[in-house]
Amino acid sequence: MPDRPGALGRLAAALGAAGVDIRQVRALDRAAGRAVVDVLVALPAAMLPSAAARLLSGIPGVRLDGCWQAGDSLELDLGLEALAETLAAPHRALPVLVDAAPRVVAAHWAAALVVPSGRIVRASWRAPRLAPGPLGGVRPHTSTAADGTRLAVVPLGREHALLAGRRNAPSFHQSELHSLTTLARAAARLIELAADARPAGANLSLVGDR
Secondary structure, eight states: OBOSTTHHHHHHHHHHHTTOEEEEEEEEEEETTEEEEEEEEEOOTTOOHHHHHHHHHTSTTOOOOOOOOOOSOOHHHHHHHHHHHHHHOGGGHHHHHHHHHHHHTTOSEEEEEETTTOOEEEEOTTOOOOOOOOOOSOOSEEEEOTTSOEEEEEEETTTEEEEEEESSSOOOOHHHHHHHHHHHHHHHHHHHHHHHHSOTTOOOOOOOOO
16 A cells, blocks of 8 residues: 555545454555555455455555455464463473464464474464475575465474465565564574473473374
8 A cells, every 4th residue: 555644544444434343454564655564354244355355456556465364363462472371381382383373474374394304293273284395494485385375484493494374365474474483483492491491301392282
C-alpha cells in the first residue's frame, strides 16, 4: 500500500464497513513510498476469504499479495510464551518451539530437523510427511517447494534446523524470517544454558513424544 498518512486508515475503514474485525497489523517492509503490511483479520461467518481478497484489491493503491488462513495469535505473545516455557522446562524446548513457530510467522506447520541428515525429530500436527534430505551449512533462507509450498529454514543451535511451511500464500518476508531466526536462536541458547547448568550425569532430552 502507499506509505503515507491515511492509507492504513482507509484500509481499516473498508474492512470495518464490511464487518471484518482487524486483530493485528504488522508492517513487514517500507521502501520507495510503499509499505508491505500483514493484516490478521477475523471474517464474518458469511464472508469467504475470496470476498475479503476482492474487497482489499478494490481499495485504490492497494495490491494484494495473498490471503490465507492463519492462527489467531500475536507474534510477540507467542514468542515470549514459547521462550518462557522453554526456560521453565528445557527438556520440552523442541516441542514447544515447533508447536509455536507456525503461529509466530503465520505458517501452517513447522518441523525440526537434524543437521546434516535432514531427519525429522519433531513436527507440528499439520506438517506433511517429509522425506529426509541432506542439509549443508544451514543459514536463514526461504524457498518454494515443487508443490508451491512456501518454506523458511533457520538454524536451531548447532545440530538442528527449524523448517516452517505455508500453502497458497506469499513467500515468507525477510522480517518474518528474522522473527523466526531470533526465536530459534533464543530457544537454542536457553537449551545450551540449561545443559551447562544441569548436574553431572543428568540427561537433557531435546525431543518430546509426538
